[in-house]
Amino acid sequence: MTILDVINLQKKYRSSLAVKDVSFQVETGSCFGLLGPNGAGKTTTMEIIEGIIEPTRGTILYKGRERALFFKEEIGIQFQHTSLLNLLSVRETLQCYRSLFRKRAPLERLIERCDLGPLLERRNNQLSGGQRQRLMLALALINQPQLVFLDEPSTGLDPQSRRYLWNIVKDIKKDGKTIIMTTHSMEEAEFLCDVVAIMDQGVIIAQDSPARLINTYCKTNTITLSHASVASQLDCLPMSFTVEAGGVTIQTEDVEAALGQLLSCNINLSEMAVHSANLEDVFLHLTGKTLRE
Numbered sequence: 449m450t451i452l453d454v455i456n457l458q459k460k461y462r463s464s465l466a467v468k469d470v471s472f473q474v475e476t477g478s479c480f481g482l483l484g485p486n487g488a489g490k491t492t493t494m495e496i497i498e499g500i501i502e503p504t505r506g507t508i509l510y511k512g513r514e515r516a517l518f519f520k521e522e523i524g525i526q527f528q529h530t531s532l533l534n535l536l537s538v539r540e541t542l543q544c545y546r547s548l549f550r551k552r553a554p555l556e557r558l559i560e561r562c563d564l565g566p567l568l569e570r571r572n573n574q575l576s577g578g579q580r581q582r583l584m585l586a587l588a589l590i591n592q593p594q595l596v597f598l599d600e601p602s603t604g605l606d607p608q609s610r611r612y613l614w615n616i617v618k619d620i621k622k623d624g625k626t627i628i629m630t631t632h633s634m635e636e637a638e639f640l641c642d643v644v645a646i647m648d649q650g651v652i653i654a655q656d657s658p659a660r661l662i663n664t665y666c667k668t669n670t671i672t673l674s675h676a677s678v679a680s681q682l683d684c685l686p687m688s689f690t691v692e693a694g695g696v697t698i699q700t701e702d703v704e705a706a707l708g709q710l711l712s713c714n715i716n717l718s719e720m721a722v723h724s725a726n727l728e729d730v731f732l733h734l735t736g737k738t739l740r741e
């Protein structure tokens with residue numbers, strides 16, 4: 449079932465079109481990701497859906513209807529940059545936010561889920577980046593929302609805190625909540641999202657599950673053999689390869705078959721690396737640039 453329909457969204461800031469013409473649908477219980485580089489229009493799109501800013505043009509339907517007052521009660525937003533009162537403790541912050549809503553999540557469960565138990569008496573300004581993000585996530589869930597918005601949830605976190613947060617997000621999804629998130633991390637999108645809309649310069653340039661996007665646009669995997677000397681042995685094999693100073697690079701759609709062929713020719717695979725295509729490659733294929741450019 450579709451929970452959200454975004455139809456021909458456009459946002460103009462003075463002379464610049466931040467969002468040109470964006471349409472997509474989000475299925476109930478799924479995690480939908482807007483992936484793209486800085487300035488692609490992800491946050492603008494999300495803020496329009498959240499009701500924070502008005503679109504220049506376009507329609508947003510929540511459960512098939514125009515968003516009404518109850519929409520705000522049914523959503524939770526984890527902002528990228530939110531000021532928390534430094535002098536409040538984590539416990540006080542949770543209690544304060546919780547008191548603002550009619551529908552309230554059970555606090556103990558929320559504290560456990562976001563692993564805030566040991567931090568409850570700590571002041572907001574004494575939290576690490578990862579701890580703060582977990583608190584922000586708990587605040588986004590404090591009204592038991594059906595639809596959760598995450599704006600670049602793991603930006604700035606170390607790999608361990610990042611994984612930790614991702615697992616909490618997966619857990620939230622298991623509860624049947626729908627998640628819409630922005631990210632410029634293809635890893636994050638691949639790990640969390642059922643559907644990814646790749647945005648660039650205000651438009652969606654491709655949209656599908658991460659696996660199908662990769663399969664559609666970047667079937668080719670790369671096998672690198674660090675010994676350039678093996679090149680002469682490859683001549684007899686039905687595979688395309690290039691020889692560079694660092695070794696030999698083989699492009700293949702079927703890694704298993706290629707490795708079988710290499711082994712059958714007794715080629716030394718001791719210093720081999722396999723690069724499977726990912727969403728970064730899809731973005732590069734579609735735009736000619738990397739996500740970080």
Ligand SMILES: Nc1ncnc2c1ncn2[C@@H]1O[C@H](COP(=O)(O)OP(=O)(O)OP(=O)(O)O)[C@@H](O)[C@H]1O
Nearest residue numbers: 461466484485486487488489490491492493630632
């Ligand atoms: N309030 C504003 N006034 C004018 N231009 C804006 C405003 N907000 C955003 N923009 C411009 O709109 C474009 C899209 O910005 P947006 O923040 O939506 O991109 P983004 O994909 O979320 O980028 P990031 O990943 O850096 O957050 C950018 O060119 C930005 O400079």
